[in-house]
Each structure stands twice: as C-alpha cells, then as structure tokens.
Amino acid sequence: MKTFAKWTAAAAVALGTASAVYAEGHGAxxxxxxxxxxxxxxxxxxxxxxxxxxxxxxxxxxxxxxxxxxxxxxxxxxxxxxxxxxxxxxxxxxxxxxxxxxxxxxxxxxxxxxxxxxxxxxxxxxxxxxxxxxxxxxxxxxxxxxxYWDAASMILQEISGGDLSSLSGQKIVLLHLDHPYGKEPIPFYEAMAAEHGFEFLPIPVGLSEMQNQSAQWLQIRRERPDYVIMWGWGAMNAGALTEAIKTRYPMDQFIGVWWSGHNGDLEALGEDAAGYRAISYNAPNxxxxxxxxxxxxxxxxxxxxxxxxxxxxxxxxxxxxxxxxxxxxxxxxxxxxxxxxxxxxxxxxxxxxxxxxxxxxxxxxxxxxxxxxxxxxxxxxxGWMIRWDGSTFQVDSDHLMADQSAIAPLVEAAAAEYAEANAPWPTQECDG
Amino acid sequence: MLYRTSGQFKTTYKADQALFPVRQDAILLGFILILAWAVFPLMASEFTFQALLIPVLVYALAAMGLNILTGYAGQLSLGTAAFMGVGAYACYKLITIFPGMNIVVAILLSGVFSAGVGVLFGLPSLRIKGFYLAIATLAAQFFLVWTFEEWAWLYNYNASGAIQVPNVEMFGTMVAGPLATSTTQYYLVLAIVTVMTIVCINLTRGTQGRTWKATRDMDIAAELIGINLLKSKLTAFAVSSYIVGVAGALFVFMWRGAAEPNLFSISLSFRILFIAIIGGLGSILGNYLGAILIVALPVVLNTLPHTLGIEISSATVEHLNIMIVGALIVFFLIIEPHGLARLWALIREKLIIWPFPH
The missing domain is CATH 3.40.50.2300 (Response regulator)
Structure with a gap:
C-alpha cells in the first residue's frame, strides 16, 4: 500500500510539473x-x-x-x-x-x-x-x-499540352486518398471538367484499403480512362503503383501530385514503374x-x-x-x-x-x-513534371505555371465561404 | 485508519441505501470535485486543458456510455465511435440549421439522434448474442462512417469533407469554435459530464440497472422472473447510445473543433472499449480511471523527457510511450483482470480494515 501511495504521489507531482515546466522558454x-x-x-x-x-x-x-x-x-x-x-x-x-x-x-x-x-x-x-x-x-x-489547386492545374496543362480544350471528350480519373487531403483537388477538377468538357471521375481509396486497391484498379480497368491522376500519400502510393503495374496501366498516363513522387516507393518497383510522372514544386538537383x-x-x-x-x-x-x-x-x-x-x-x-x-x-x-x-x-x-526513369526522378518538362485565372475565382469563393462559416472571422485589408 | 467505518451507524433503510453509505467516500469525492471544479481550472495551462483535462472527461463519458451497454447490460458493441459520430454530425447539423440554438440544448438533443440510430442497430441483439452481436455492431461502425463520407449534406457540402465547428455564443460568451477559451469549454464539458455521471450512477443502482444486470448475467433466468428482454436490451442500447452521442458532440464541439469521417473509425471504438475494459466493466468510476490511463498517461509520458531535460528524439519518445503504456495495460490486467475500478475497490476494502487485517 505504501508503494502504491508513493507511486500515486509521484505521478501527481509529475503531472503537475509537466505542464508548468513545458511552458518555459529556451533562452534567446x-x-x-x-x-x-x-x-x-x-x-x-x-x-x-x-x-x-x-x-x-x-x-x-x-x-x-x-x-x-x-x-x-x-x-x-x-x-x-x-x-x-x-x-x-x-x-x-x-x-x-x-x-x-x-x-x-x-x-x-x-x-x-x-x-x-x-x-x-x-x-x-x-x-x-x-x-x-x-x-x-x-x-x-x-x-x-x-x-493543391496549383498542382491540379499544372497537371492538366502538362497532359493537355497547354491547351485544356484539347482534353474535351477525354476521361480523367482522380485516384485519391479518402481524407481531407485527397479531396482537396476535387472542386477544381469539377470546375475544369464542366468548363472544358472532359469527363472527371474521382475514385476514393479509404485509409484502411491503402495497400489493397484491387477494387479501385478493377474500376479503372473497366472505365479505361485517358489519364489517372493520383492524390496519394504514405502507403497508398506504393499500393497504387503496384496495382497499376499489375493491371498494365500505361505508366505515361499515370501522374501523381507532389506527395506521390517519393523515391522510396518507386525504388522498390524499379524499371516497371519507368515513365510514371509526378508534379513537383522542387526539382531534384x-x-x-x-x-x-x-x-x-x-x-x-x-x-x-x-x-x-x-x-x-x-x-x-x-x-x-x-x-x-x-x-x-x-x-x-x-x-x-x-x-x-x-x-x-x-x-x-x-x-x-x-x-x-x-x-x-x-x-x-x-x-x-x-x-x-x-x-x-x-x-x-x-513547378516541374518529374519522371521516374527506373532508378531516379528526372525533370521532364519545362517550368510549368498554374493557370491563376482559373484558380483565383475558386479561391476567393472558398475563402469567403470559410470566413462566413466561421464568423466572426478576422480578415485584413491589403492595398493594391 | 483513514477509512475507518466504525461509528457510522445506519438507523434507517434510507441511510443504508444512500449514495455514500461510507462517509469517507463522500469526502473523497468532494475533494475530487473541488479539484476538478476549482483547483485544476485555476492552475491549468492551455496545454493541460486541451491535452489532458477535456479529453479525459470526454473519453470517460464515451466509455461510460459503452459501459452501460457492455458492462451493465452485457451487450458487446464495437460501434461506439460511429455512434459518437452520429452525435457529432447531428450537433453540427442542428447548429448550422438553427444558428440561434443554445449549444447545450443542441448537444443534449444530438444524443437523441444517436439513441435512435443505436436502437436501430440494437435490434439484432434480440436474436444474437456475444461475439455475433459484436459483428452486427461492427456493421454499424462501417456503415455509419461510410455515410459520413458519402452523404455530403451531413457536412454541408464542404470541399474537404470535414466538419468545422463554427463560433457559438451562449449568454455573451464564446463556448465553441476557435474563439472560445479552454476554461469555458472545460467547465461546460465538466458540467455535462458531472450531470451525466450522476444520472448514470442512479440509473445503474436502481430498478433499471438491476434489470440490465439480470439480462447480462443470464437472460433466460431474467426472462423467467418477468423481465422483458426486448425492453431491457433496447433501453440499454438507447441510453448507451444517447450518452455516447453526447460524448461525440462534446468530442468535436468542445475539444477538436473539426472532424473528418475517419476520426470515427474502428480504432476509436477500440480505444473506448479498452478504456471501459481496463477501467472495469460494470462500474462508473472505472471509466475515469481507464481514461486517465489510456488518454492522459501517454500525454504525460510524452512530455516527461523534455521536462526532465533528457534529449531524445520525439519519434523515440513515441515508440517508448507505446511500449510503456502497453506494458502497463498488461500489468494492470494481470494484477486485476476486472479492471482498475476493482483494484480501487480492493484497496478501499484493505484500507477499511487496516491496520488489523483480520
């Protein structure tokens, strides 16, 4: 019993000091x-x-x-x-x-x-x-x-050769993590699909099925999209690439966001994944x-x-x-x-x-x-498009810029909506 | 010595059946309540509120809800997180549809939705028992989380599929949303949790509680002595889901501030189940002890190396933390398989007869 009391006392003291000491500064x-x-x-x-x-x-x-x-x-x-x-x-x-x-x-x-x-x-x-x-x-x-909307726009520009109207009639699949992160590009792609007449199909990958995407890739095989764009992270990237290779999806029609271009994921696949591209705001040098x-x-x-x-x-x-x-x-x-x-x-x-x-x-x-x-x-x-050549990522495109005329109205609307939903939300005035 | 009960005579049945037949229990509880209501809020930092006090209370409440169902009525459930989600989403919809609604009313109402869903998924319990029922509630878990993901109306068509708590005012003070202070939120959570606890204690030691316990211990025998199993099981599901739903609303509105569907995944269900099991099934106190062990202890352990000035990387601390907490769970379950509440009960027994153990 004494030991128990001692332990409780020690734990209580630790609990009390932990928060107090934590707030102290670290000098200059x-x-x-x-x-x-x-x-x-x-x-x-x-x-x-x-x-x-x-x-x-x-x-x-x-x-x-x-x-x-x-x-x-x-x-x-x-x-x-x-x-x-x-x-x-x-x-x-x-x-x-x-x-x-x-x-x-x-x-x-x-x-x-x-x-x-x-x-x-x-x-x-x-x-x-x-x-x-x-x-x-x-x-x-x-x-x-x-x-993310910059990334989404740059990917579209690269696959359309700079002219988004050329995507008209094509089918683009967004394979995304079913998480706030993966859902980010959807409003932008939906707006672009409506404007430029391509078909946009989001396919979610749940957090629990990141490593087993056979259902998703079966659907991709059935849909035969012209491009698969991936918003994946962590174990999902390797899972998607493995499945893509298994279903023989052409790697040059498979493009990832900048968080889906991880050397570690691709090294395991090596030559099989050659041709896979990802957009990146930093180029490897x-x-x-x-x-x-x-x-x-x-x-x-x-x-x-x-x-x-x-x-x-x-x-x-x-x-x-x-x-x-x-x-x-x-x-x-x-x-x-x-x-x-x-x-x-x-x-x-x-x-x-x-x-x-x-x-x-x-x-x-x-x-x-x-x-x-x-x-x-x-x-x-x-940013740049980087291409996996079987052993490393190489810069594969000219410097790309996102189409701000398409993004700015969406940003403004979404920001206003956010501020309204979280009212009173403090904003600042910028001149010019 | 501290717990000497000699001299405390009960002269009426009423006194004998009181909430605290032993005076020291009442004193101890009073001391804890003073700590919770006055001492902690005065001393606590923002971090203590956000990482220790509020989460422990919310998790304890959720575990209490589960404990009514699993510990008292004997119906195993793996859908706790989903029912919490129902409470949270209901509260979010109520607040956004009726912006003028009092938040406390909204939180208490959201439990009703969760109770309804709980009863619906509790219907199979009339035919199946034990592990099979657990699988049926597992269906609730997956179905409801899927609903939170797919039914865009639930999150007001937000692009990221997450719900964000708006700023909510009550009597001139901000009580939810980013502008609310931790102290306000803590008091609100504490008040609701205190009331819920009192209700639960009285519910479980009265007729209803005995009905549930009879159902748990042997349902055929219970039926033979005239207990309506349908009513008993469904009230357990309703009461349990109500409490869990309120805990879910508090979880998002008073603590997290935002939530995505994945938050209410199976791992949260398991976490709450572990709190209830390690705390002690069929006890109210156990939920608090379990929440302290599972929720607060890792946070304290995480800050310890920093406090003591030991330089180890944050990732290593995390690994050590998982190992230590895991080992502690095993340790506590070996020395007392019936949970921490039983451990405390044994300690209390010993204290009462101490220092003469015969």
Missing part, C-alpha cells in the same frame, strides 16, 4: 517546432522530409550560427499523422514557438482557426487548404510555394551547393545512404529554406535577431525569392523564383 534562440511523423503508416514518406527540414537548420546553426545571429531551435513533436496527436502537439509547442508546421491536411484544418486566435503563423508548404492562398482572409496561414554545405557541416544527419538525392529530402530543405527566408525578411524589417510570431507573419508575407537569392542560398535549380504579398500567401512558384 528561436523555437521552430515541426509536427513530424516518423511513426505510423505515413512514416516512410515523412522521414525523408523531416530529415531535410532538420538538416537545413542544423547546417545554418553550424555554418552561420543560426539566422541573423539567432540560433534556430528546431524541435519535433511526433504526431504519427494522427489529427488528435497533432492538436496536442500544437498546444504543447505553441507557447514559445514562432511558427507552427502542422503537416497533414487534417491537422491543418483543425489548427487553422486556432492560429488565428493565438496569432501564430501556420506554414504549410504545398499542402493544407488551397484557399489559404487568400491572404486577406487567411492572415496567419501560408502555403507557398504552391497550393544532386549538385546543388546546399547539399555540399550540409555534407560538410552536418555530421549527425539522420539521412540514409543516397537519401540526400531524393526529391522528398530536398523538399524538406526547400521548406526549411522558405521558413528561414521568412525569418530573414522579418529580421531585416524589424531590426531584431529574435523575431516574434507576429513579426514572422510579416516576414512570410514579404518573401521575395529571386533567382539571385536562390543561387546565393545554394538552391540553384531546385525551386523557381516567387514572391508572396499581403493578398497572396501562396506565391505560386509553379
């Missing part, structure tokens, strides 16, 4: 948390990105002593891609953080309204809610350098100077053999670079080393990533120039 550095997922069914795709994100800040700390004299305290909070854990992590990390990186569209949707109240910038590079592009409505959210810098300065990288050449690892670098650019912009504007979340929001809103700046940072060829503004929180850098 800037805390940049990341809601990572190195466990669970999506870990295979998460790990290389998280490694890239971590390594870039580790490199900046080792080489430059942080950013503008302030060290970067990069910290991970494990979510396992679970929305519940994500919200817990957001609450646990927000006290002294200057930004939140929710990963997972589900977590983004949950955290988005909270960031508005907590005044915390939300950085979701290339994921999250597409209407977040509207900076007037979504003051605190950023999804540069491209939204094994000779980029930033990789050399990381090899030189980061001794404890978790990246495995060859992982640094992967598209996803390099995307992690790009994502951290975008955040670092936001911090740099805020530091210059407010003339301070340690920026606050409010100052970082200004910084992220005023990123001006020119080609000179990209070269200076060592990211030559990895990302296209873009800039953000008060009204435009996405920047729309465009």
């Amino acid at each position: 550095s800037m805390n940049v948390p990341n809601l990572s997922y190195r466990t669970g069914p999506f870990a295979a795709t998460g790990i290389p990105i998280m490694n890239g994100q971590a390594d870039y800040f580790a490199m900046l700390n080792a080489r430059d002593g942080g950013i503008g004299g302030a060290m970067i305290d990069y910290e991970e909070c494990e979510t396992g891609y679970s929305t519940e854990k994500g919200v817990e992590c957001y609450e646990a990390t927000k006290a002294d953080a200057i930004v939140t990186q929710p990963w997972s569209t589900g977590i983004t949707l949950q955290v988005l309204p909270k960031t508005n109240v907590d005044e915390m910038p939300l950085l979701a590079p290339g994921y999250g809610f597409s209407p977040m592009a509207d900076g007037e409505v979504f003051q605190w959210a950023f999804n540069m350098p491209g939204s 094994p000779d980029a100077p930033v990789l050399a810098a990381i090899r030189e300065h980061v001794s404890d990288s978790q990246a495995g053999e060859g992982e640094m050449d992967w598209v996803f690892y390099q995307r992690g670098l790009v994502i951290s670079m975008l955040l670092a650019e936001g911090i740099t912009a805020a530091q210059a504007e407010y003339d301070t080393a340690v920026v606050s979340p409010q100052q970082l929001r200004w910084g992220l809103e005023n990123i001006n990533l020119t080609q000179e700046r990209i070269d200076e940072l060592g990211f030559t060829g990895m990302i296209a120039p873009f800039s953000t503004s008060c009204a435009d929180h996405t920047g729309h850098s465009g």
